[in-house]
Amino acid sequence: MKNLLIIDDEKTICYSLKFVFEDEFNVYTATNMYEVNEHIENKEFHIILLDLKFGDISGLDLLDSLNLKQKRSQIIMMTAYGNIESSVKAIKKGAYDYIIKPLDIPKLKNLINRSLEMNKVKEFIKEEKYNILGISKKMKEVFDVIDKIKDLDIGILIEGSSGTGKELVAKAIHEYGRRKSKKMEIVNCGAIPENLIESELFGHKKGAFTGANRDKTGRFQLANGSTLFLDEIGDMDLNLQVKLLRAIQQKEVYSLGGEECEKIDVRIISATNKDLKREVEKGQFREDLYFRLNVVNIKLPDLKDRKEDIPILVNNFVKEASISMNKEIEGIDEESYEILMNYQYPGNIRELKNIIRRAVALTDNHVIKREDLPSELCIKDKRSMNKGIVPIKIGTNLSDVEKKIILETLKITGENRRKAAEILGISERTIRYKLKEYKNISGQ
């Protein structure tokens, strides 16, 4: 559980907030400076709720020392109405946001959830590597593999659906590896017509075929001493696969119409959105070549399977797009955030990037709102909320009906209790209580 610190000189506020958050956080409270110091010296907090007027002390002054001692925490100011100006100052000093007293608890919970997502962004920025964004376990595994293989001269096969970042990863491996001083050559095996690709790869001599008016250097030769990235390798014709295999095995190439072979030293990275192993089984791809190319395999996960990466991707894409379009967009609002988190992204990161670029281009606001997102996304979002139907037999006990509805709603929200509570129109606390009850019954 994450650590939450509540700093407020009113004991009743500390108690009631502790009661609200104790199931989700390790809650600590401080009603005087002695307690504040005691906590901040000994613990690291993810979230700090700070009263803007803490007894005689200004929350703004306290904010400075918290910023210094609790670098990784997100601070949310609590303020009485009429103190907005100071709250804005607090944000300028690094607080995440402020909330007005009397506290609106659902709003505060939303703020806390958002600030935790931002916290991940903070952590990531510190650890940024390879220009590839991702904090999910799956992406960390990818970074680990890149760390290990970037300097090695072995065949690397990158697999993943369209838009998952295969080219980005290939570039990272080259640019951070020991062959970086020479440019990586890229050949898209799917885009070049079959009759031209051989000469593209190995080059040709003048007069080798009709239309070969002069010598052409192949990409293999150009990539000598560097990396050759064979994109869409799954689309390569079987005849050419034989020639590619020979070039890799012998470490030499013949250009079309040429008589002499040339020695080459090339590291090969290939990528495909096909399941290459299945292509081998179907007889569409040579097994011996497959093993040569696939000494190390990197499988990039679909975005829908690593939704925890969405906030940082969105955040960065908003920033990038705002800068390039010369607009001042601060971020996205809660509703669009929910919509983006619920969408399935068949086009993966490329699709998310395009959605954000479009939204930044079209919006008239300082934050991206629901109306700036493609309408189909919003419709799909609604549908995905409503898609579950729970069949219930007449005569079912009402408490069983309730249990079914609660559990099914949790399923469609990806076990998000807050969202489920919102949909069902009950409190999150009730859901937690019910779940405990179900667990106890089934445990008996």
Ligand SMILES: Nc1ncnc2c1ncn2[C@@H]1O[C@H](COP(=O)(O)OP(=O)(O)OP(=O)(O)O)[C@@H](O)[C@H]1O
């Ligand atoms: N982890 C990531 N962080 C930041 N940007 C990313 C990430 N993954 C992908 N992108 C961006 O998404 C877009 C698509 O990535 P890329 O071209 O590498 O995908 P791909 O897997 O090669 O797609 P395709 O199969 O369609 O060729 C690019 O603009 C890329 O910069």
Ligand SMILES: [Mg+2]
């Ligand atoms: Mg690609």
